[in-house]
Amino acid sequence: MCVWKLLLDRIGALLVSSGALLVNFVLLLVSFGALLVNSGVLLVSSGALLVSFSVLLVNSTFPTTKKEAP
16 A cells, blocks of 8 residues: 555656646747747837938938028
């Protein structure tokens, strides 16, 4: 009886540790997905910044309003 109880305890501990390992793996996948999302957001914001600087450069090089002669 004692051997079976010890064996069941070991199997239960193995199942619990396997479940914890599975949870950690899922959390790792979620973290990797969040990293990909953050990289995408960084790429989009960098593109928006580049477009903003390009518009600023074009507006300062070729002004749309003409200055009146004095």
